[in-house]
Amino acid sequence: MEDTVIALSRLTKRYGEFTAVSELDLNIRRGEIFGLLGPNGAGKTTTILMMLGLAEPTSGHASVCGIDATRNPIEVKRRVGYMPDDIGFYEDRTGLDNLMYTAMLNRVPEAEARRRAVELLDKVGLGAALGKKTGAYSRGMRQRLGLADVLIKRPEVVILDEPTLGIDPEGVRELLALIRELSRDEGLTVLLSSHHLHQVQQICDRVGLFVGGRLIASGDLAALSQLLDGSSSYAVELDVGGWSDALANALRGLDRVTAVDLQETDALRATDRSDGFVTVRVTGTDDIAAELAAAVVSSGASLLGLRPLRYGLDEIYHRYFEGGNTVGQLH
Amino acid sequence: MANFIDKLKPALAGSREGPPTSAASRGPSPFWVMVRKEFGDHIRSWRFVILLAIVVLACAGSLYASVSALKDGQSASAASGEGSSSFLFLKMFTETDGSLPGFLTFLSFLAPLIGIALGFDSVNTERNKGTLSRLLSQPLYRDDFLNAKFVAGLLLIAVVIFSLGFLVMGMGLFTIGYPPTPEEFWRVVVMLLITVVYVGLWLNLSLLFSVRFRQAATSALCGIALWIFFLVFYGMIVSLVGNATSPADTAAASVVIRHQDWMMLLSRLSPAYLFQEAASTLMLPDTRTLNPFITQDQAYLAINAPLSFGQSLLLVWPQVVAIVAETTVSFAAAYVAFMRQEIRSRS
Numbered sequence: 037m038e039d040t041v042i043a044l045s046r047l048t049k050r051y052g053e054f055t056a057v058s059e060l061d062l063n064i065r066r067g068e069i070f071g072l073l074g075p076n077g078a079g080k081t082t083t084i085l086m087m088l089g090l091a092e093p094t095s096g097h098a099s100v101c102g103i104d105a106t107r108n109p110i111e112v113k114r115r116v117g118y119m120p121d122d123i124g125f126y127e128d129r130t131g132l133d134n135l136m137y138t139a140m141l142n143r144v145p146e147a148e149a150r151r152r153a154v155e156l157l158d159k160v161g162l163g164a165a166l167g168k169k170t171g172a173y174s175r176g177m178r179q180r181l182g183l184a185d186v187l188i189k190r191p192e193v194v195i196l197d198e199p200t201l202g203i204d205p206e207g208v209r210e211l212l213a214l215i216r217e218l219s220r221d222e223g224l225t226v227l228l229s230s231h232h233l234h235q236v237q238q239i240c241d242r243v244g245l246f247v248g249g250r251l252i253a254s255g256d257l258a259a260l261s262q263l264l265d266g267s268s269s270y271a272v273e274l275d276v277g278g279w280s281d282a283l284a285n286a287l288r289g290l291d292r293v294t295a296v297d298l299q300e301t302d303a304l305r306a307t308d309r310s311d312g313f314v315t316v317r318v319t320g321t322d323d324i325a326a327e328l329a330a331a332v333v334s335s336g337a338s339l340l341g342l343r344p345l346r347y348g349l350d351e352i353y354h355r356y357f358e359g360g361n362t363v364g365q366l367h
Numbered sequence: 368m369a370n371f372i373d374k375l376k377p378a379l380a381g382s383r384e385g386p387p388t389s390a391a392s393r394g395p396s397p398f399w400v401m402v403r404k405e406f407g408d409h410i411r412s413w414r415f416v417i418l419l420a421i422v423v424l425a426c427a428g429s430l431y432a433s434v435s436a437l438k439d440g441q442s443a444s445a446a447s448g449e450g451s452s453s454f455l456f457l458k459m460f461t462e463t464d465g466s467l468p469g470f471l472t473f474l475s476f477l478a479p480l481i482g483i484a485l486g487f488d489s490v491n492t493e494r495n496k497g498t499l500s501r502l503l504s505q506p507l508y509r510d511d512f513l514n515a516k517f518v519a520g521l522l523l524i525a526v527v528i529f530s531l532g533f534l535v536m537g538m539g540l541f542t543i544g545y546p547p548t549p550e551e552f553w554r555v556v557v558m559l560l561i562t563v564v565y566v567g568l569w570l571n572l573s574l575l576f577s578v579r580f581r582q583a584a585t586s587a588l589c590g591i592a593l594w595i596f597f598l599v600f601y602g603m604i605v606s607l608v609g610n611a612t613s614p615a616d617t618a619a620a621s622v623v624i625r626h627q628d629w630m631m632l633l634s635r636l637s638p639a640y641l642f643q644e645a646a647s648t649l650m651l652p653d654t655r656t657l658n659p660f661i662t663q664d665q666a667y668l669a670i671n672a673p674l675s676f677g678q679s680l681l682l683v684w685p686q687v688v689a690i691v692a693e694t695t696v697s698f699a700a701a702y703v704a705f706m707r708q709e710i711r712s713r714s
Contacts, residue, residue: 081711085709085710085711088504090500090503090504090709090710091709091710110506110507110508113504113505113507116504117504118504119501120497120500120504122497123497123501124496124497124498124501125496125498125501126408126496126498127496128411137400137404138501138505140394140395140397140400141397141400141401141502141505141507142397142505143393143394143395143396143397143506144394145393145394146394148394149394185501189505
């Protein structure tokens with residue numbers, strides 16, 4: 037825990053009446069990939085801007101690599117690579133020119149800047165488009181150029197604001213894999229903001245849920261789902277052929293089973309309804325898959341499938357937003 | 368894209384060997400990097416080429432008009448035996464045969480346009496294209512950004528104005544075959560310098576608009592509106608106010624003079640008027656005073672001879688200071704407006 041790279045304490049930003057970020061406490065360790073998760077307008081970007089000293093906090097303190105971001109933003113910006121959510125380049129300049137410009141703004145001598153830029157462009161797969169004006173780049177190419185742009189100053193911390201916005205799924209997969217590689221091999225600390233759950237889930241070590249300017253939960257996936265449910269609960273989905281109410285009652289009667297719900301069948305499977313195949317979700321206080329299977333089989337029904345359910349971020353996200361709304365109404 | 372991850376790995380592993388930017392091999396400061404880039408952008412832009420073409424055409428036209436006027440004038444004065452060839456070279460900048468305005472008039476009219484065109488979209492376009500937030504997340508001071516825009520613009524303006532001025536001098540030399548005296552040369556150089564400062568004022572105003580307005584079109588329109596206002600309407604408004612407040616014919620001389628002084632002050636708020644006064648005084652050494660009212664004694668006692676260069680300079684010094692002051696004020700306004708703005712991507 038002593039190796040904290042980003043430390044925010046009671047960080048608050050108000051715009052007039054509106055509070056964009058409220059009393060935020062957050063610590064991010066070296067080499068970690070942290071996902072900042074939240075809907076649009078939750079204050080993610082504002083938080084990032086305060087870390088870079090581009091916005092001044094109303095109160096509280098932000099420090100990056102042990103440097104006060106509000107007082108000494110230049111030093112912070114020397115160590116932090118930031119990719120804005122809607123990154124722009126000088127469209128009448130080539131990709132190489134754009135990268136070299138960034139490098140030279142970081143006081144890299146021209147020859148070295150060119151060497152690094154060519155190298156990075158080649159590595160992000162833009163070697164062929166090196167001399168092309170960025171105005172002609174596609175969205176995915178610009179995003180990759182953005183990543184090269186962030187890396188050219190050799191940062192210690194990389195902050196990516198919505199890096200996957202507007203790229204096709206394959207591109208997203210590769211981008212995320214790349215980010216993960218970087219973090220692992222170079223010891224880069226990565227802060228990733230997104231409203232895309234699945235992506236964050238794939239690569240982040242820890243996740244912070246951000247709603248209405250507050251960090252309402254943070255931790256790894258298991259910790260979050262624990263936090264969410266209060267008590268730990270398990271859910272199993274069963275596909276059963278020959279479903280009957282008697283069987284439902286039998287299942288409810290089982291030890292440690294708290295609920296049995298009939299699930300809506302996917303539209304795709306609607307055609308299968310003719311053979312009486314039903315999906316049921318059973319929740320219990322412990323792992324009850326074995327008992328359930330035994331109960332279904334012994335009742336004479338046919339068990340077509342059995343899936344233990346883990347709560348994904350999706351679930352957590354969804355529940356939090358339901359909760360977030362009620363919190364909003366109370367205030 | 369398929370294998371770019373694999374390719375990136377060794378590159379990054381190799382690229383992190385040395386400490387980031389060792390003190391020994393530091394590049395130039397970000398400020399000059401930005402100035403260089405801005406300067407290059409200006410020169411490459413179509414807008415600049417078009418603008419330059421307009422200004423060059425105007426200058427060539429005025430040169431033709433003045434040279435033909437000088438030829439007529441010379442032959443006329445030679446016929447009457449006056450032979451007033453004093454400051455003939457300077458007359459090339461002011462004299463005209465009536466078909467086109469003189470070089471100086473053209474310059475005072477078109478030069479602000481250069482300033483406006485170079486500055487009107489400098490900040491808001493960067494903001495709208497999303498490059499501003501990327502730029503400011505690099506280790507550079509926020510004011511350096513604005514300073515670089517200004518310095519690059521001013522440098523370019525200086526290059527353009529001086530090359531234009533020297534071009535006219537050279538062409539004139541070629542056509543009239545009459546070399547300038549050192550005094551004439553320095554008068555022209557100082558005049559060009561004042562022009563640069565004057566265009567710098569317009570550059571600053573358009574920078575201010577580009578900070579203030581998010582749309583480049585709005586800021587361009589604002590700059591042009593202000594330009595037209597000072598060039599066309601301001602004089603009209605001042606004379607309107609002058610007529611409305613003019614003292615009665617029977618009023619004492621002191622009252623009339625005070626009123627006139629007020630009107631002068633009002634006129635001299637306009638940078639266009641200041642520039643015209645300063646430049647024409649330098650170009651016409653016979654101008655002895657910029658005060659429209661001189662007493663009979665003063666007129667009678669004044670020596671009927673052109674002012675020396677130093678004295679002319681002394682005469683226009685207040686005007687020059689006023690233009691510099693107005694430039695500074697508009698830059699300060701742009702500076703404050705920019706520093707107070709929050710940098711977000713594309714908003």
